[in-house]
Amino acid sequence: MTKAMNWDMESVFPGGSHSEVLQARIKELDHLIDELLIQISEWDPSKDYPDYLNFASFLDKREMISNGLSEARTFSRGLFSSNTSDTQAAKVVNQLSTVSSQLSEVETLFMKKLKTIPSTEWDQLISKAPFQKSSFSLQEKRKKGQKLLSEDEEKVIQKLSLDGLNGFGNMYQTIVNSVSVPFLINDELTYLSAGQAANKLKGLKDPSIRARLLSDWENAWKEKAPLFSDTLNHLAGFRLQTYDLRGEKDFLNPPLEYNRMTEETLNTMWDTITKNKPKIVEFLNRKAALMGKEKLNWADVNAPISVGDFEPKTYSFDEAETFITTHFGSFSQEMQQMAQKAFDEDWIEAEDKDGKRPGAYCSNLPESKQSRVFMTFSGSASNVSTLAHELGHAYHSHVMSDLPALNRSYAMNVAETASTFAEMLISDATVSAAESKEEKIVLLDSKISRAAIMFMNIHSRFLFEKRFYEARQSGLVSDKELSSIMEDAQKEAFLDSLETYHPTFWASKLHFYITGISFYNFPYTFGFLFSLGIYSKAKEEGKSFADDYRDLLRDTASMTTEDLAAKHLGVDLKQPDFWQSAINEILSDVDDYLDLTEDKI
Numbered sequence: 001m002t003k004a005m006n007w008d009m010e011s012v013f014p015g016g017s018h019s020e021v022l023q024a025r026i027k028e029l030d031h032l033i034d035e036l037l038i039q040i041s042e043w044d045p046s047k048d049y050p051d052y053l054n055f056a057s058f059l060d061k062r063e064m065i066s067n068g069l070s071e072a073r074t075f076s077r078g079l080f081s082s083n084t085s086d087t088q089a090a091k092v093v094n095q096l097s098t099v100s101s102q103l104s105e106v107e108t109l110f111m112k113k114l115k116t117i118p119s120t121e122w123d124q125l126i127s128k129a130p131f132q133k134s135s136f137s138l139q140e141k142r143k144k145g146q147k148l149l150s151e152d153e154e155k156v157i158q159k160l161s162l163d164g165l166n167g168f169g170n171m172y173q174t175i176v177n178s179v180s181v182p183f184l185i186n187d188e189l190t191y192l193s194a195g196q197a198a199n200k201l202k203g204l205k206d207p208s209i210r211a212r213l214l215s216d217w218e219n220a221w222k223e224k225a226p227l228f229s230d231t232l233n234h235l236a237g238f239r240l241q242t243y244d245l246r247g248e249k250d251f252l253n254p255p256l257e258y259n260r261m262t263e264e265t266l267n268t269m270w271d272t273i274t275k276n277k278p279k280i281v282e283f284l285n286r287k288a289a290l291m292g293k294e295k296l297n298w299a300d301v302n303a304p305i306s307v308g309d310f311e312p313k314t315y316s317f318d319e320a321e322t323f324i325t326t327h328f329g330s331f332s333q334e335m336q337q338m339a340q341k342a343f344d345e346d347w348i349e350a351e352d353k354d355g356k357r358p359g360a361y362c363s364n365l366p367e368s369k370q371s372r373v374f375m376t377f378s379g380s381a382s383n384v385s386t387l388a389h390e391l392g393h394a395y396h397s398h399v400m401s402d403l404p405a406l407n408r409s410y411a412m413n414v415a416e417t418a419s420t421f422a423e424m425l426i427s428d429a430t431v432s433a434a435e436s437k438e439e440k441i442v443l444l445d446s447k448i449s450r451a452a453i454m455f456m457n458i459h460s461r462f463l464f465e466k467r468f469y470e471a472r473q474s475g476l477v478s479d480k481e482l483s484s485i486m487e488d489a490q491k492e493a494f495l496d497s498l499e500t501y502h503p504t505f506w507a508s509k510l511h512f513y514i515t516g517i518s519f520y521n522f523p524y525t526f527g528f529l530f531s532l533g534i535y536s537k538a539k540e541e542g543k544s545f546a547d548d549y550r551d552l553l554r555d556t557a558s559m560t561t562e563d564l565a566a567k568h569l570g571v572d573l574k575q576p577d578f579w580q581s582a583i584n585e586i587l588s589d590v591d592d593y594l595d596l597t598e599d600k601i
Contacts, residue, residue, distance in 0.1 A: 005317055007082075007372055008346035012075045012365060017088035022072060026092075026099060029068045033102050036061050040109045045117045056130045062106070063405040067366040069100055074363040074372055081357045081374050082349050108154050111145030114138065136558050137406035147246050157242055161515075165242075168235040169515035175227050176510075181220045183213060194220075194508070195358070201299045205306055207291045214299040214500070221504035222483075228507035229479035236472045239518060251469045255519040259413040259526070261561040265573045266522060269529065270462070272579035273455050276587065280452050281497045283590045287445065289601040295499035298490075301457070302449050307600060310438035314379035317350060324388050327429045328422070331538060332546040335422070338398050339391050342373065347394070350377035350387070360386050362393035362419075366408075369401050381430050381443060385423050392422025399553050410557040412517075414564070416527035417534065418553055424535045437596060444593045451586040454528045460486075460493035461521040464506060469518075482506045530565075533582035537569060 013022040039058050048054045073096050080089035117125065122142070126135040148154055181197040183190050192200065197217055204210040221228070243251060256263055288296045290305050315323065321343045329336030342348060347370060360375035371394035377383050396418035400408045427447050434440035464486050471477045471485070483503035490501040506512055511520040534552070538545045552568035565571050571578040 004346055005348070005351040005377065006346065007078065007349040007374075009075060009078060009372075012071065012368060017076070017079050017086050017092055022075065022092070025068060025072060026095065029065055029072070030099050030102075032061065032065050032068075033099065033106065036065060037102075037106050037109070040106055040113065043113060045113060045121070049121055050124065052125055052128065052131070055125075058110075059130075059134075059404075059406075062110075065103070066405045069096065069103075071365050071367045072096055073100075074365050077363065078349065078372050078374060081361075083355050084357055085355055104158060105155070108148065108158075109151065111141045112148055112151060113145075114142040115145035115148075117142075134404050134406040134558075137409065147248065149246060153245075157245070161238070161242075165235060165238045165515050168231050168238070169513055172228070172231050172235075172510070172513040175224055175231065179220050179224065181213070182216050185209060198508075199358070202302060203304070205304055207293060207300060207303075210299050210303060211297055211500075214297055214502075217299075217508075218502060218504055221507045225479035225483070225504060225507055228504075229477070229482055232468075232482070232506065232512060233472065233476050235513060235515070236469060236518075240469070240473060251473075251518065252466070255517055255522075258517055259411045259523050259561065260559075261413060261526070262574070265562060266526075268574055268576055269522075269526060269579050270459060272576040272583065273459065273525070273529075276580075276583050277455060277495050279587050279590055280448075280455055281495055283448050283593060284452065284494075284497055286594055286597055286601070287449075290597060293499070295497065297498060297500040298502040298505075301452055301498070305442065305445050307438040307441050307597075310436065310442060312442065313381060313435070313439065315381070315384055316379065317377055320377070320384045320387060323384060323429070324391065324426060327425050328388075328391075331425060331543060332549070334399075334546070334550065335395050338395050342371070342391060342394060345370070347371055348373045348375075348387070350375055352376050352378045360390055362390040362397075364397040366397075366401070366405075371397050382446065384430065385426050388426035389419045389423040392419035395422065396553050396556075399550050400557075403554065403557075407558050411523070411561075412520075413523035413526040413561060414530065414556045416524070417531045417556065420528055420531035421535055421538075421549075424532065441593065441596050441600070444589055444596070448586060448589050448593060451528075451589075454525045456493045458521050458525045460490040460505075461509065461511070462519065463489035463493060465512065465519055465521065468506070479507075526561075529579055529582040530561075532585045533571075533578050534569065536581050536585055 009016070013019040013025070015021065036058070039054075039061070043054055043058060045052075045055070073093075076089055076092040076096060079086055080093055083089070114122075125131055126138055131138060149157070176194050179194040181192045181194070183192050183197065183200065197213065197220075200213060201210060201217065204213065240251060243249075243254065248254060252263060256266065284296055284301065287305060288294060288300070290307070291300065293300070325336050325339050325343070328339050349372070353376075356376055358376075360373075362371050362373045364371050373387070373390040373394060375383070375386055375390060377387065393415075396410075396415075397408075427443075431440055431443045431447070434443055467485050467489065468477060468482065471481070477485075483506070486506045487501050487503040490498075490503075490505070494501075502508070514520050534549065538549060541548075548568060552564065555564055555568065559567070562573050565573045565578065569578070573579075
């Protein structure tokens with residue numbers, strides 16, 4: 001039977017974007033947030049001692065609101081993602097954003113109240129049954145509260161950030177919308193938006209056309225570089241000033257604390273990667289030779305290759321379902337059952353149709369105990385891997401569904417653990433199932449190219465951002481200086497192995513302008529390698545590792561990353577051994593790739 005390729009949203013809130021049930025729920029949540037603010041404002045920890053019944057009541061209501069907002073956001077965001085012309089859905093997304101923002105005042109008061117509890121009484125509180133299971137998260141909140149300024153001062157920062165930090169983040173998108181990139185093909189000149197040009201760079205098979213577009217792409221960003229420079233400087237300046245007011249002297253501390261890891265672990269990861277980069281350069285040089293070039297340019301690294309007369313295998317959605325559930329089942333029956341449930345109960349929006357936003361994601365429905373997966377499925381092996389990746393996220397939510405909300409808030413660096421693990425199961429399976437040498441080469445190329453991005457491209461982003469913030473502490477950094485810092489970082493990260501680079505990448509990459517957190521880069525590489533290390537262990541131990549893997553995922557928001565690895569994997573992330581075992585998975589693929597392509601150059 002042919003499976004439906006559209007998700008079921010009607011069972012979440014009936015009536016689509018005009019759902020009266022949804023509006024009633026949003027109104028209820030808005031009222032509950034008002035009540036919650038009063039409750040935390042009036043809470044006196046000393047009077048709640050020793051049973052802390054009022055605090056337990058606060059946490060229960062906070063969790064109910066958190067779950068309700070997540071349910072409504074997944075629904076409304078999903079409707080808009082699948083139909084970007086649904087203006088009512090866009091309004092609801094904005095409405096929920098406004099309602100959610102009101103929780104920030106509650107959270108600030110929550111953390112500051114925890115700070116006032118004396119140490120002895122605090123130790124008693126987190127040892128009690130209602131709070132013990134969330135003791136790590138509560139300790140974390142208390143520690144953050146100790147860094148906050150007074151309530152009034154934090155309110156001022158919050159209000160100023162609307163037109164300051166967030167304002168510059170919004171300004172970035174406004175400038176991006178004005179970027180226009182010329183594209184000449186078959187003697188026909190058209191102009192592409194930034195998004196269209198980025199997609200072309202990823203998908204163009206002709207290296208000469210891709211090189212010309214890369215040059216025009218670079219010039220388009222260079223033309224508006226002074227505007228992007230002002231935006232980035234002021235965004236970073238606002239952030240640094242806020243850090244200074246809170247007594248935070250090291251700009252790397254906040255993102256490290258958010259990701260629950262130490263700088264020593266981060267440095268060990270990058271050092272181990274760097275020692276193994278020469279092998280990745282061998283891959284890049286071989287890929288260049290297959291393209292008829294001496295060296296790759298910036299856009300070639302992640303571009304597809306053509307080998308002989310090979311035509312990529314295509315999958316029907318039903319075939320993708322069978323392939324994914326079968327190979328999930330080769331590792332974990334629970335993973336297989338959850339994935340089958342996702343297909344059977346229509347959790348997945350996969351139809352290739354007009355009006356959908358690009359990309360893919362998985363979003364949780366904590367009240368329904370389900371997830372929703374968004375993507376566009378056109379039948380490629382890459383689509384099958386993407387679908388598996390998003391179902392991996394769904395499995396992560398599935399195994400944590402019975403935990404308190406405080407224990408489900410995992411950081412970005414471990415957020416990709418289950419998804420990358422699931423993707424690796426399927427990627428390896430597609431390589432093993434390749435019906436020809438050429439097909440295997442193409443699949444391996446895609447797999448290793450992704451690793452090259454993680455090891456080199458993202459390393460260059462980290463190096464750039466660190467050097468930029470160091471320079472910004474002394475004053476404004478000009479657009480020419482930014483481009484110089486960026487190109488130097490790219491050459492260092494790629495061992496100067498490319499023909500051309502992308503100096504204005506600091507302008508074209510959204511991640512440098514995200515207002516929520518800085519250094520939106522190293523967590524990607526960490527998550528990729530952390531998952532590969534887990535995958536390596538799973539291959540050694542087989543199905544017997546499935547329960548250990550499940551337990552690890554359940555703990556991803558309940559301890560530091562170092563403690564998570566020590567408890568469930570028996571490894572020290574501050575030592576290179578674990579990172580090397582993960583990298584070896586890629587090096588093995590590189591060896592296979594070099595052997596398979598020896599007679600193709």
